[in-house]
Amino acid sequence: MARKVAIVACSQLIYEKKRNSSREMMVYEVINELLKNAGISKADIDSFISAQNDYLEGRTISNMRTVGPSGAYLKDESKVEMDGAFAALYAYLRILSGTHDVVAVYGESMASCYPPYLPMTWTLDPSFDRQNGFVNEISAAALQACSYMYKYGITEKQLAKVSVKNLENATKNPYALRKINNIDIETVLKSRLLYSPIRALNAYPLTDGACAILMASEDKAMEMTDKPVWIEGVGTCHDSYYMENRILADCDCLQLAAKSAYKMAGIKDPLKEIDVIELHENFSHEELIFYESLGLCSKGKGGEFIDTGATLINGILPVNPSGGALSANPVCATGLIRIAEVVMQIKHEAGEHQITNKKEVNIGLAHGQNGICAQQNIVFILKGARKCEM
Amino acid sequence: MRNVAIVGVGMTKHVSKRRDVNIPEMVYEAVEAVFQETGLAPKDIDAFVTGNMPAFEGINTPELWGGGYWGAYRKPVIRITTGGSTGASVAQGAIYAVASGVYDTVLTLAFEKQSDGDTSVGLNSTSLADFANLNSYGATAVTTQLSSAIGLFVYQATSYMHKSGLTIDQIDKAAAMLRRNAAKNPYAHLKQPNITAEDIAKTPMISYPLRFGHTCPASDGAVAMIFTTKEKAKKITRKPAWVKGLAACSEDGTVLGQFGGGSINIDPAEQRSCKFAAQKAYKMAGITNPEKEIQVAEPYIPFGHQLFIYFERLFLCKEGDAPKLFDQGVMDLNGAIPICPSGGVMSNNAIGAAAMVRIAECALQIMQKAGEHQVTQDVHTAVAHGLGGSANLNVVTVLGDSPN
Amino acid sequence: MMKQEGEYSSVSGEWPLSAYKWKTERFFDKYVEGLKRKQITGIRCTGCGSIFVPPTVICCRCLTRLRLENDDDWIRISERGTVLSYTISYMEILPGGLKERKKEDRIIYALVQLDGTDTHMLVELRNLFEEDVKVGMRICAVWVDEPKGALSDISHFIPVK
Secondary structure, eight states: OOSOEEEEEEEEOOOBSSOSSOHHHHHHHHHHHHHHHHTOOGGGOOEEEEEOOHHHHTSSSTTTTTTTTTTOBTBEEEEEOSOHHHHHHHHHHHHHHTSOSEEEEEEEEETTTSOTTHHHHTTSOTTTHHHHOOOOHHHHHHHHHHHHHHHHTOOHHHHHHHHHHHHHHHTTOTTOSOOOTTOOHHHHHHSOEEETTEEGGGBOOBOEEEEEEEEEEHHHHHHHOSSOEEEEEEEEEEOOSOGGGSOTTSOHHHHHHHHHHHHHHTOSOHHHHOOEEEOOOSBHHHHHHHHHHTTSSOTTOHHHHHHTTTTSTTSSSOBOTTOHHHHOBOTTTHHHHHHHHHHHHHTTOOGGGOOOSSSOOOEEEEEEEETTTTSEEEEEEEEOOOGGGO | OOOOEEEEEEEOOOBSOOTTSOHHHHHHHHHHHHHHHHTOOGGGOOEEEEEOOTTTTTOSSTHHHHGGGGTOTTBOEEEBOOGGGHHHHHHHHHHHHHHTTSOSOEEEEEEEEGGGSOHHHHHHHHHHHHHHHHHHTTOOTHHHHTTSHHHHHHHHHHHHHHHHOOOHHHHHHHHHHHHHHHTTOTTOSOOOTTOOHHHHHHSOEEETTEEGGGBOOOOEEEEEEEEEOHHHHHHHOSSOEEEEEEEEEEOSOSSSOGGGSOBSOOOTTTOHHHHHHHHHHHHHHTOSOHHHHOOEEEOOOSBTTHHHHHHHHTTSSOTTOHHHHHHTTTTSTTSSSOBOTTOOTTTOOOHHHHHHHHHHHHHHHHTTOOGGGOOSSOOSEEEEEEEETTTTEEEEEEEESSOO | OOOOTTSOOOOOOOOOGGGOOOOOOOTTHHHHHHHHTTOEEEEEOTTTOOEESSOOSEETTTTEEOOTTOGGGEEEEOSEEEEEEEEEEOEEEETTEEEEOOGGGOEEEEEEEETTOSOBEEEEEOSSOGGGOOTTOEEEEEEOSSOOSSGGGEEEEEEOO
16 A cells, blocks of 8 residues: 555543433534544544434434534535444545545434434335334344354353453443443343343443544654554455345355455454454344454354453453443444544553553454444454554 | 546436336446446446435435445445435545545445435425424524525525626526436436426526526436546546546535524525635646636536526636626537536436436546537536535536546 | 336335434523523624624534533624525425415515624515515514514514615
8 A cells, every 4th residue: 555544543422321412512522522632623634524324313414514513614524324434444545545634534323312223124125124024123133143043052141241241341441331340141141131032231232422533644643643553454345135145143244354454454363463353243142253254263163262261351362342332332433433442452542441461452453334234344454553663 | 646537427317206116226227337338247346335315215324225236245335425415425435445546446326216205304304403403492484494405595596696696587598508408418307408498487486586497306316437547447448537636625504504503604605615625626636727627517506596606616707707608608518618518407306316417427528428418519627516415515526538 | 128007016114203302402592581681692702703693502613612601702782784695485385395375475584694793594574575675785683572582582674774
């Protein structure tokens, strides 16, 4: 790649179940925080990319009124109507093209404003799936979990371990919404059953929140920070809509996206070379499937992998030290939060949930997803500068 | 910026109702057309960039459903939506994708199937949210007047008429000209080859100064374009169109401000964001005198008066001169700077697609593939424009006939 | 090739906008309190000095939060202003479509800028003939007889010298 792109700053707001503010003020606050963290003013930013979804907002052209609060007044701005990580991809493409040097990316959604879980049903094929009413976000996830468990002998306990790990990690993350102190497998297995085998603690919480990151070209990044986090690789993939056409027990789409990203970043052995992973896991079983798709373990061994403790915060490859989407999922922002959390880990600025058992956290993987049962996936490989390189 | 070529354009014929196809099927027609045009197939495409205006069909992110129909199976897909300017934003997304070097060949799609839903309900979803605050404080009746697009753009018209001396008579003529242009465009929705300004003048006035005849239709349609690198373009087509400059700019709403408060966009006809975007795009393209260097313009004109406003805001003449130049025939199909030889949004309006159709039409003019509505002079440089939101989102793209 | 009638079918659905709750701050509170006293007030941006009427939450020019809670940032605004643009509504926009108004029922709407402010507001104009509305004309607010602290307290605007 001729040009290099880095993430120079990020900002998050404390995720809430019901935030007491308009989404515009929420955007204003997260951007203000970003400018403060980056030490710049809006004049230094060339363009803004937002991640918002009209059906989550309940209004069309949802970026029409976030122009002002985000600082995009009289600036180049656009909107990606997908998970925030895809907006980050667009910003990355803009900077690589050479026409923009500094791009701010923000994503937001407020679950307290929209009817819960319905917006996803509006992605369904209107002439058949929507008429049947069988498929919604959670029932589809349940079908996937069931298929996965049956095919590979994964147990409910192993699913619960994901929730325990992530929600325990979340207790050390000041931004997280759902934190449960001293959580154990029993608590998860006793939580309310939604669609078997998905229980309340296996599913993401409805969240109000926003996240923003600032990306810059190499020259600008070096001016703005002494800890730039470089984007080494990115890969994305879009799978078939029809669940019948997919092998739900696997996530081939993520496998392909990861393959692309690894190739770009020159990663041959993810388990050895990556220091931290932040996944966008809407449901606990997804995280186990994702372990396999990312090549951390072989197909069907996701359950065994989590049993080894490898993905605990003090394990050999911590996954979701922030708590992941199970602890906070403001839908369009979640992918950006994953990127922001990896950036914080690499810069050693994650505070109480910083990974400490490694010599250094240098290479991280951030993941975003869209659609039912992760129909679209995106993977970023991020890298800091080793101390000796600086 | 790396050279980005446009090697093919595919469009469906825009009509008021396509009840015989659903969205994936309708968009597929445009995809099939562009693949046939270029001889490419899904395996040659590295990424898809797509978008529409989500409110009209009642489907959230339709490419999740339709992607497989369009060849996007197991490919990178990005969705971009920005209201009326969606098509242009999507095209620019594809341009950046190729210019970045990450993807070589990108298929971009924009579409709208307005007949699937109620257009006014869709547009209403913006105003309901906008007015939520006003209504809770006992808003006056003024807000109901704003729930349609015409209620918004009409203020632009009056302000501009006052400053430039534009008359309703001239808007009638402009509307008739655009509809007559569309009659030569096989893809356009409203074709009226013999329509005159008098016919337009007979249509009822909706809100001064705009008549029914000055407004755009609601169409079902899709457009697809393929962008690629200079090296690959050579193998696909003898004469591609080239991207020379692109920019977008956004500002405060033109009628109501944030939450219904005051808007600092004092004059809705000023369109500063359009001027900024045009300046940036022209600078990138190396254009210093647009009045002399542009041979075709496709601004986004859902209402007749905007032909004059955007002719000026795209710097195709001095401020205030557009009405005079219109009368002199400068904007005719065989004039010095033909405006919307395709008939424009006034004749063809599948909202999500409309702004990309502007870019596609400019590309067709440069590639000399516009058929009956090909302008008479050689086209070396063309400018396409998209407008969205509360007339506060402007997107400008400049195309040329040679790479950098 | 387009399919023929009988070869396709439709199903219906809806996007229930009423299922959404949009949140806003209560930032018109001081403004409508002023209206109750038959006073128009605006808020000044501490960043760039722009004066907003009606008030809003953020000055987009300089990205500063307007201090709506701070009495000192509110200033009294003149009831007089200038017409920036206008329209005359010939048709009512109803759910079913457009319905032509009778001539005496036509409404004149205008974008006006009150003296000393940096924003425009949308208002109704009365007491004048359609032919007499002009961009640049001077207008003045008219109050309802008994204002109750709502946006409707300003009934309409009329032309003045």
